Amino acid sequence: MKINPAVLNRQDAHALFVGAILPRPIAFVSTIGKDGIYNIAPFSFFTGMSTKPAVVGFGVGCRRDGTKKDTLVNIEYTKDYVINLVHEGLAEAMNQAAGEYPSHVDEFKVAGLTPVKSDLVKSPRVAESPVNMECRLMQILEFGQSPNLNSFIVGEVVVVHVQEESWVDGVIKATQVKAIGRLGEDLYCRTKDIFEMKRPRV
Ligand SMILES: Cc1cc2nc3c(=O)[nH]c(=O)nc-3n(C[C@H](O)[C@H](O)[C@H](O)COP(=O)(O)O)c2cc1C
Numbered sequence: 482m483k484i485n486p487a488v489l490n491r492q493d494a495h496a497l498f499v500g501a502i503l504p505r506p507i508a509f510v511s512t513i514g515k516d517g518i519y520n521i522a523p524f525s526f527f528t529g530m531s532t533k534p535a536v537v538g539f540g541v542g543c544r545r546d547g548t549k550k551d552t553l554v555n556i557e558y559t560k561d562y563v564i565n566l567v568h569e570g571l572a573e574a575m576n577q578a579a580g581e582y583p584s585h586v587d588e589f590k591v592a593g594l595t596p597v598k599s600d601l602v603k604s605p606r607v608a609e610s611p612v613n614m615e616c617r618l619m620q621i622l623e624f625g626q627s628p629n630l631n632s633f634i635v636g637e638v639v640v641v642h643v644q645e646e647s648w649v650d651g652v653i654k655a656t657q658v659k660a661i662g663r664l665g666e667d668l669y670c671r672t673k674d675i676f677e678m679k680r681p682r683v
Contacts, residue, residue: 491629495542496665499525504662504670508539509565509575511589511596512555512604519589519596519605520551521578523567525663526633535638537564537616540631544581547628551584553621556634560618561602564638565610568659569671574609601639611658613642 486494499505508527512520526540541553556562567575574592582588589596589605596605599615606613616636624631647657655672662670 499663500665503664505664507567507575507661507663508537509567509571509578509607509610510539510552511563511565511607512552512561513559514551514555514584515558516585518585519587520555520584521565521588521592521594521607522550522552523575523579523663524552527564530635536619536635537614537638538633538635539564540633542631543628547630549630549632551582553632553634554584555604556618557621559603562604562616562618562634562636563599563602563606564614564616565607566612566658567661568611569661570659571607571609572661572669599640600642606642611644611647612653614638615640615642 484497486497489497505525506527508524510522510524514520524539524541528538530536530538541550544550552562574594578588578592578594580591582591589607595608597608599606599613602615602617604615606615616638619635619637622633622635624633643653647653649657655675658672660672662672664670
């Protein structure tokens with residue numbers, strides 16, 4: 482089977498991508514709108530981009546009707562956001578927050594999450610998440626055009642909060658964090674089946 486993604490419609494191209502790039506980490510992105518309403522939504526087109534400076538990026542597509550998602554609108558306005566790690570206990574809340582709610586809806590309330598004031602950014606962080614990264618917007622890369630506009634949001638991580646129980650011997654312990662990952666279709670994975678491999682010393 483050979484597929485040219487350029488000839489696929491948006492849905493089929495998306496299905497192809499999420500089947501081919503996996504498992505993906507989930508950035509649970511919290512923001513605040515210009516009217517002070519809290520917003521949160523999951524994004525799995527998410528990656529680290531640089532360690533020093535600490536830079537992360539995630540991709541936001543358009544809504545089904547071609548309009549911008551609230552996360553993008555809020556980040557364009559405040560120039561900041563928080564990326565919260567999703568563990569097993571947050572899976573249901575994350576899924577609730579993925580609904581396309583109107584911008585006046587407080588999605589922390591919808592998902593039953595507790596907003597905490599951030600140290601350096603206006604956007605709130607999630608109390609229930611084991612790791613929160615406060616980010617300042619650096620740039621937005623755009624691909625395609627509305628209704629197929631994709632915005633890749635690049636930001637500098639200015640503070641990382643780690644819950645005590647996840648911080649063991651000076652590192653974030655995967656066995657404590659219990660992150661979940663995104664696969665294709667409506668599938669997810671846990672990080673229970675972990676193995677170790679030392680790299681060759683050459
Ligand atoms: C696990 C998961 C991962 C998702 N990843 C993305 C993504 O990478 N990019 C995207 O645009 N939407 C993604 N979505 C869909 C958004 O979360 C959804 O469109 C949400 O309503 C956006 O909310 P907002 O309008 O409050 O920003 C994902 C949904 C789920 C459940």
